[in-house]
Structures are given as structure tokens and as C-alpha cells.
Amino acid sequence: MNYQIGPWQFISNRCVITSNNLERELDPLLVKLLLHFVNKPQQIVSRQALIESVWQQSYVDDNAINRAISELRKQLAHPTEKAPLLKTHYRKGYSLTVVPEQLTRESVTEKPVNSISDSATDTTNSDDFTAATISKPVPEKNIKTLLAYTLLVITCICSIVWLVLFYTSEGAGDVVKQVTVNKVASTWNIGSEVHPELSSDKHYLAYTNVEPEQDFNRAFVKRLSDQREVEITYPGFQVSILSWQLNQHAVLLQATNLKQQQCEMVLVDLSQFPIIGDAKLIKKCDLRYTGYAQLDQNGEYVYYTEYKNEQDGSGLYKFDLELQKESIVIPPPGVMYGVIMPRLSHSGKKIAYILSQKGQPFSVFSYDFNTRETKRLFKAKRRTISFAFDWLSNDKGVIVFEDSDLSSITFNENNIIKHTLNVTPAISPYYIAVQSANSLFYSANKTQAFSLIKATDTFGDNPAYEPLYKSDNDDYSIVEVINKAGPAHVFVSERSGSSQLWIAQNGLTKQLSFFNYDDDSSTYKLRGLKVSPNKRRILLIKNKRFSLYDLSTQKFYPLEMLSGRKIESYIWSKNNESIIYIEQLDSKNRVVELNLLTRDTCVIEDIKANKLISDSEGNAYAITLDQLIRLADKQSWALPKNARKANVYGVSKDYFYYSDSISRIARLNLKEGTVQDTHVDFRPITFEVSSDNEILFTGAKYKDMQIIQISWDE
Incomplete structure (x- = not known):
């Protein structure tokens, strides 16, 4: 063989x-x-x-x-x-x-039978039919009948074709075909290799490499013809790939210095590859709120997404490099998330982007610069966000991935035609770079591994970070509890193959839950742990449904009264019998207290909150756009500027904590009004603050992974 x-x-x-x-x-x-x-x-x-x-x-x-x-x-x-x-x-x-x-x-010469129509073209049957037709002349009296049947058949076929074209152009009735792909690893440096970007002529592959332990970003460019590879550096900064300049051999980088909170977009000339040319500063950026960006062919405009106000979502902006002036292309949608991942078409006449709204499936749109027409090309079926889309050549369409479903969407002025392939073996791309109609590079979803970290003296002279209960799979969302045996930690872990609740106590770790999930994709389906002030009950979300875990009875109780509600944030009340939550009604939020015993609800008036947090004693606080408000007495504190853009919060008796979920954590002294700020060597995804200001983090670090090239035959 x-x-x-x-x-x-x-x-x-x-x-x-x-x-x-x-x-x-x-x-x-x-x-x-x-x-x-x-x-x-x-x-x-x-x-x-x-x-x-x-x-x-x-x-x-x-x-x-x-x-x-x-x-x-x-x-x-x-x-x-x-x-x-x-x-x-x-x-x-x-x-x-x-x-x-x-x-x-056989594999070269054999033609596979792919459908009923293929199998029906057997040569023996075809020859027999022809011979029979020739040997039996059609009687003259049946000619009119034959013509009538022929016209009827043609009419039916035309009707079917028209219906197929109609429904296909509307994106309805999409038929999913199974296709087996060939997979080849394309990058080999140690670290997490993500975000592949192909130059417009498909000769060069650029990508970002993240060192697993230090989370330090590095940028590489590889010439595909001979696999020659160079690393691009920018002194004093770590760099990651944003995109290729349209139809040019120049790559746009995001250069960041996390400790100094600096961010710059930098263009590097690679026209003399492997010689790395000069680096040119394009514009300053906000490392937390500036997304994907791309420079047009003539170097006149750079297009990028940015959050001006997190609650309004991100919009698409154009920056004139000569005038140093910003203008809006697609305004923020007025809801969280918004416009992300803009990509210029090969002609530069259009730009495609993802529109993502919280709790809704994402869509892919195109925008025509000449006609200013916006057209939706694709709407996802599930709510999982993906950045995995790219243009096909000649502006004729896009390829979009949703989990293992690859959709090729071609369009013109009148029709949008969608063709979907289900890829096997299953993959879950997060970024893709299309090489041809049957080939692309991708980096996988879930690039980071979650672990539990205990931090002491975080803002002091000798901060210490201790890993907790480390496993080969993700651990996250930790809380402190008390049961019959004393203090313990309860957290979520995937060490047994799916998201389950675990308890760590007296040197032993034990699984508490044995949930079954509806499908194999069980990633982070158990989340949002909130412990009651007496440390004896835990509120959590399993498969988008709320449940209560009682440590004394060691049982789970579903909270069906919360089903169907759009709950944005929730905490326990100080009495251990009620929970307080923010419910979204239409476009407005209201704060509600629910008594778990009587099931009575009470709306807390005059609070326009976006987030609820509580300290270890159960004191409840609301976070608005610019204030921290204690619910018990309505005392308020003005939020520092950076805290207004943060997305992770915590509170103790004396301090209000906040983080950008990248590398910074800060705290506001509630008595003195002073702010302390520090850098950590992991991504602080969530955290809980104890009464003595010890912090339990869910931290994230990048995994060791490669960029994969796949190709397929249809």
C-alpha cells in the first residue's frame, strides 16, 4: 500500500x-x-x-x-x-x-456515487432504454399525448428549479451536505498560534503566537511557497496580527504594552520578504475596546471597530490618515456587543462585518461604499459567537463557520445563495483565512485554559498568587462555602469530561454534580456561582436555567420561577432567603427582589443598574453607568473613569474592585476615594473578594495549539 x-x-x-x-x-x-x-x-x-x-x-x-x-x-x-x-x-x-x-x-479512477441521480446513470440501464426506444416506433396517434406529457414534465421541472432558486436566494431550506476534510498543521512554534491572516495574493500567512505561560504575544509571517518564516517585533511592545493591508505586502499589527497601558496600530512593510521593512505608526488605540482593523489599498483609511460606550455596543469607524479624523461607517446598534470583525473585499468596494447582539445569534452583513447599501448575508442558528468568516475571491461571496457547519454564501444584486457543508472530523474554528473556494486556514475556538488562583496582598509590596486545585481541564467560578465539615471551596471543573460542580475541603476534592447535557458540546454550561451570605447555599446557572444547591441537604433545586426571564445580573440578599436580580424588559432594566420562600417579588425603584455585586457579608451594591450604589441606604460613589469601561467587579467593606479582563485589576478606596492599580500575568476573567481582601480569581492562559489548513472536495 x-x-x-x-x-x-x-x-x-x-x-x-x-x-x-x-x-x-x-x-x-x-x-x-x-x-x-x-x-x-x-x-x-x-x-x-x-x-x-x-x-x-x-x-x-x-x-x-x-x-x-x-x-x-x-x-x-x-x-x-x-x-x-x-x-x-x-x-x-x-x-x-x-x-x-x-x-x-481505485481512489484516482473510481467515481463515487453521491446522489440518487448519480446512481441512476448506470450504463447498462441506459443502453437498454435506448435500444428499446429505437426498436419500438411511436404510434402516430400517441404523438400529441407524448408532446402533452413532455410539456407537463418540462413545466414541472421549471417550477421546481424556480422554487429551489427562490428559496435558496432567501437563505431558506438550506441543505447541509456532509464533507470530509484533509487537515494539515501549518504552524509549529511553541505556544498558542491563533488568528491566521492571508495576504490578498494568498502568498503569505500571518498569525499571532501567544506564549502559554507568559501570555506574551508575538507576530509571525510565513511564505507559503517555501515555508520561510520571520518574526516581526516592535521594541518595547508585544505585537499581534490584525490584518494585511488590502492588496499590499504590508501587515497591520496591534502593539501593546500592558503594564503601561499603551496600544498602537503599526504597519510593517514586507515587500522585500524575508527582509522586514520599516514600521509606521498608523494611530493610537485602546487595547480594551478597539477590535479588528484593516488598512485600504492606498493607505488612506484604516477601518476598525471600537466601543465608545459599552452599553451602546461597538460601531465601525473610518480613520483618515492624512486629516487624522475619525468618521462613522456603521453606527453602534445601541445594544451590547455590536459590529465586530470588519473585512474589506478584494476590490475594496465593500466591507463585510459581524453584527453580534447579547443573547442573539450573530449575523454577517456587507456594506457597499458606493451605494451605501447594507445586505445581510448570513444569520447563525445558535447564540455562540464566532469570528470565523472571510471573503471569497472576486467579491463574489463569503465563507462563514458556525461550529462545524461551513456556509459558502455567494451573492449578486438580486440573489443570495447559501451552500452549507457539515465538516467531519468536527472542528470549531474561531478565526479563518480563506485560501480558495475549497481550502482555508483556521485557529480553533476555546484558545484559553481556565484555572483557579488565590491572590493575597495583591496591591502590596509582596503580592502572592497561588494556583488552586489544578487539573488538565478547565476550572472556573469559585466560591467559599461552609458545610458540616467546616470551610470549603466549591467551583466548576471540566476535569471529568463536562462542566460539573466540585468541592475542595481538607485536602480532598470531590465531585458534587453528575449532570447530563443535551449534546457533546458541554463547554461552560455550568456557570455563575453565587454563594449566600451564610455560605450554605449556591445559586447557579445550568444550561441557561437557574438552580439552587443546598450544602446541608446536598441537593439541587430548580428555580422554575426564573425561567424565561432575561436576567442580566443577580446576587443574594443579606437575609439569605431572597435574591436580587436585574431583569431586562424591552430595552430597559429593572431591579427585582424575589423571596425564595414565598415567591413574592418586589421591584426596587429608582435604581437604573447594569450590574449587581455583593460583599462577603451580603451587602448589595448596584453599578450604573457612572456610580456605585449601596442598596441598603442608597449611598453612592462616583466610578473612576476606567471602572466605567470595566466588565468584572467585586466589593468588600472598604474597597470596590474592577478589572478589564486583560491584565489589570484596580480598586477604589470607598473611604478615601483613592485608586490603586496593578498588573497580573493572567487574564482575570472573574473574581470573588473575601472580607480580608483576599481574592479568588478565575484566571485564563492560552493553550499550546496550532493553525490548521483544511481542504475538501465536493
Whole structure:
């Protein structure tokens, strides 16, 4: 059997690998070893599995395995391939980095039967039908009948075609076809490699690499023809890829200095690749609220999204580099999120973007600069946000990913035609870069790993950060509780394969819940833990439904009275019997207190809150656009400027805490009015503050992952 493995053809019966004029002979052990990897494409194969399947012994010396792997990797090394074809996964095993293709005569010449119409074109039946038609002349008296039937059939076919075109153009009745993709890893640096961007001529791939431990962003550009790669730096800053300048060999970077809270958009000339040209400052940016950006072909305008006011969402803006003047292209929608991920078409005549609204499926729109017409090209079915879309060549359409569904949308002035493929093996892209109508690069969703961190003396001279209950899968949303055995921590973890509630106490960790989920995608379906002031009950959300966990009875109780309500934020009241929540009604928010025993509700008037928080004693606070208000006595404090744009909050008796969820955490002294600010080496996603100002963080760090190229045949 012959296989194509990256640049090599593997001819197993001859024990050789060949590539153009190269031929290398493999010894029998290496042949068996390579065949085993061929049968496990892009799967991590453990050393024990190799011992059992290749050596077929109960024990093999580690040095023998090391020598065999080293020799096979050496034989597979190719002059034109920078990345190794055999990858070592520390303490896990080894894997082939490409998907081998079986080379047989049948796979080349055989035409698959894809549909009923294909299978109906059997040559034997066709010949028989022709012979019968010729041998039996049609009687003259039946000619009119035959013509009538023919016209009827043609009319029916035309009607069906018209209906198909009509519904397809409206995006309705979309037929999803299953397609198997070929997957090849395209990047090999250590770290999380994300956000692929292809130059307009498809010759260069740019991407961001994030070091897993330090969360330090680096930018790389690779020439696809020979895999030559360069790193782009900007002194004093870490850099990440934004986009390629339209139809130019210049890449736009976002350069940030987190400790100094600096952000700049920088254009780097790569026209003499691999020589890195000059870096040109395009404009200053806000690292927290400026999104994707792209420069037009002539370098006159840069298009970008930005939050001017988080509650209004983000809009699409155009910045004139000569006049140093900003103007609005697409205004903010007036709801959270808004316009994100704008991409210029190849001609520069249109721009496409994602419109995302909180709690709603996202849509992809195009905007014509000449006619100022906005057209919706795609509407998602699910509420999961994705940035995975890109233009097809010649402005003829876009490709959009929603989980493993790849939708190719082509359009003209009159029609929008959608064609959807369900990709197998399943993938979940977050960013994509389209290479052709049947090929693209992607970086996967869920790029960060969540872990629990206890911080002490965060704003002092000797801050300490202690990892808690670390597992191979995500841990998040931690609270302090008290049960019969004393104090403990309850948190959410995916260590058992899905989101479940766990308790850590006296050096032991135990699973509390055993929830079943409706589908395999169980990521973060258990969230929002809020503990009562007496530390004995926990409010949580499971699959978008509220439940109560009682530590004394060790039971879960569904809170059906909250079903169907648009609840934006919630906390416990001080009496341990009620919860306070913000409910969205139409476009307005109202604050409501619900007694869990009597189920009576009471609207708290005169509070226009966006967020509710409470301290460890149960004192409730509301956050408005510019104030912190204590509900018990309506005492208020003006929010610092940065706190008005923050999205994570906490409070203790003396301090109000807030974070940008990037790297900064600050606190306002409620007595003195002073502000302290500090930098942390992880992303503070959520946190809980204790009475002694100890902080329990859910922190996020990037995973080690690669950018993958996929291709498919239809």
C-alpha cells in the first residue's frame, strides 16, 4: 500500500519513502512504526501503545523507543519542510502532523456515487432504454399525448428549479451536505498560534503566537511557497496580527504594552520578504475596546471597530490618515456587543462585518461604499459567537463557520445563495483565512485554559498568587462555602469530561454534580456561582436555567420561577432567603427582589443598574453607568473613569474592585476615594473578594495549539 505523507510518498512493500529525486530506505522496524502512525493520523500515540502494537512485547527499553523515534524523524525530514512531520507531545506520546493520503488506482479512477441521480446513470440501464426506444416506433396517434406529457414534465421541472432558486436566494431550506476534510498543521512554534491572516495574493500567512505561560504575544509571517518564516517585533511592545493591508505586502499589527497601558496600530512593510521593512505608526488605540482593523489599498483609511460606550455596543469607524479624523461607517446598534470583525473585499468596494447582539445569534452583513447599501448575508442558528468568516475571491461571496457547519454564501444584486457543508472530523474554528473556494486556514475556538488562583496582598509590596486545585481541564467560578465539615471551596471543573460542580475541603476534592447535557458540546454550561451570605447555599446557572444547591441537604433545586426571564445580573440578599436580580424588559432594566420562600417579588425603584455585586457579608451594591450604589441606604460613589469601561467587579467593606479582563485589576478606596492599580500575568476573567481582601480569581492562559489548513472536495 502506498501513502502520501506530506512531501513524501511511502511505498510500504518496498520499504522506501520518495520525493522527486529523493529516495530513502527504511529498515523493517521503521516501516512498522510509520505504518502504525499512518493508521492513527494526527492522533497522539502513547509509548505503551507503540510497545504493544509495533514491538509487540510487554516491555521495551526507553532508549530503544527513543532511538527508533529519532531515526524515523530523521528519515522524514525534508529539505523543503521546516516543520517536523513527527511531533513529540511531552509525557503523552507522538503524532504525525499531517493526514496521510492513501494512493491507489481505485481512489484516482473510481467515481463515487453521491446522489440518487448519480446512481441512476448506470450504463447498462441506459443502453437498454435506448435500444428499446429505437426498436419500438411511436404510434402516430400517441404523438400529441407524448408532446402533452413532455410539456407537463418540462413545466414541472421549471417550477421546481424556480422554487429551489427562490428559496435558496432567501437563505431558506438550506441543505447541509456532509464533507470530509484533509487537515494539515501549518504552524509549529511553541505556544498558542491563533488568528491566521492571508495576504490578498494568498502568498503569505500571518498569525499571532501567544506564549502559554507568559501570555506574551508575538507576530509571525510565513511564505507559503517555501515555508520561510520571520518574526516581526516592535521594541518595547508585544505585537499581534490584525490584518494585511488590502492588496499590499504590508501587515497591520496591534502593539501593546500592558503594564503601561499603551496600544498602537503599526504597519510593517514586507515587500522585500524575508527582509522586514520599516514600521509606521498608523494611530493610537485602546487595547480594551478597539477590535479588528484593516488598512485600504492606498493607505488612506484604516477601518476598525471600537466601543465608545459599552452599553451602546461597538460601531465601525473610518480613520483618515492624512486629516487624522475619525468618521462613522456603521453606527453602534445601541445594544451590547455590536459590529465586530470588519473585512474589506478584494476590490475594496465593500466591507463585510459581524453584527453580534447579547443573547442573539450573530449575523454577517456587507456594506457597499458606493451605494451605501447594507445586505445581510448570513444569520447563525445558535447564540455562540464566532469570528470565523472571510471573503471569497472576486467579491463574489463569503465563507462563514458556525461550529462545524461551513456556509459558502455567494451573492449578486438580486440573489443570495447559501451552500452549507457539515465538516467531519468536527472542528470549531474561531478565526479563518480563506485560501480558495475549497481550502482555508483556521485557529480553533476555546484558545484559553481556565484555572483557579488565590491572590493575597495583591496591591502590596509582596503580592502572592497561588494556583488552586489544578487539573488538565478547565476550572472556573469559585466560591467559599461552609458545610458540616467546616470551610470549603466549591467551583466548576471540566476535569471529568463536562462542566460539573466540585468541592475542595481538607485536602480532598470531590465531585458534587453528575449532570447530563443535551449534546457533546458541554463547554461552560455550568456557570455563575453565587454563594449566600451564610455560605450554605449556591445559586447557579445550568444550561441557561437557574438552580439552587443546598450544602446541608446536598441537593439541587430548580428555580422554575426564573425561567424565561432575561436576567442580566443577580446576587443574594443579606437575609439569605431572597435574591436580587436585574431583569431586562424591552430595552430597559429593572431591579427585582424575589423571596425564595414565598415567591413574592418586589421591584426596587429608582435604581437604573447594569450590574449587581455583593460583599462577603451580603451587602448589595448596584453599578450604573457612572456610580456605585449601596442598596441598603442608597449611598453612592462616583466610578473612576476606567471602572466605567470595566466588565468584572467585586466589593468588600472598604474597597470596590474592577478589572478589564486583560491584565489589570484596580480598586477604589470607598473611604478615601483613592485608586490603586496593578498588573497580573493572567487574564482575570472573574473574581470573588473575601472580607480580608483576599481574592479568588478565575484566571485564563492560552493553550499550546496550532493553525490548521483544511481542504475538501465536493
